[in-house]
Amino acid sequence: MQATRFAVPPEWFDGAVLFWEEIGGIAAHVWSYLQVMRHAGILDRISGMVVGVPRDIAGLDGPGEPSLREIVDDVLGDRDIPVLAGVDVGHAGANLPMPVGIRVGLDAGERTLALLEPAVR
16 A cells, blocks of 8 residues: 555554565565565554464465565564564454554564553444
8 A cells, every 4th residue: 555645644653563464475575565665664663563474475485485584574674673473363364353543562572462452442
């Protein structure tokens, strides 16, 4: 979305935890999508990232192919933000809902993501 006229203003990401997942795609496209966010300044504004379980991604984890971690690390560069990966959000696994716009606690070391306020009123 950030590479279109429907782009969200970058300041909407200030302090946010960005979550995303990819299914049935191509590893090079995942890298490109993340690069668009990097160039839009979004990755400089977020306070953490949650990555869903990749499913059916061509060009990922095969011989001579990058892992999802390598792609994320490459795009993040020297940004010091916690990344929690392999979370069953989106189309994979248990398909846990991820509410948008509420405060969360993210501890990548402990592999926890906690909702700090109600998701619905």
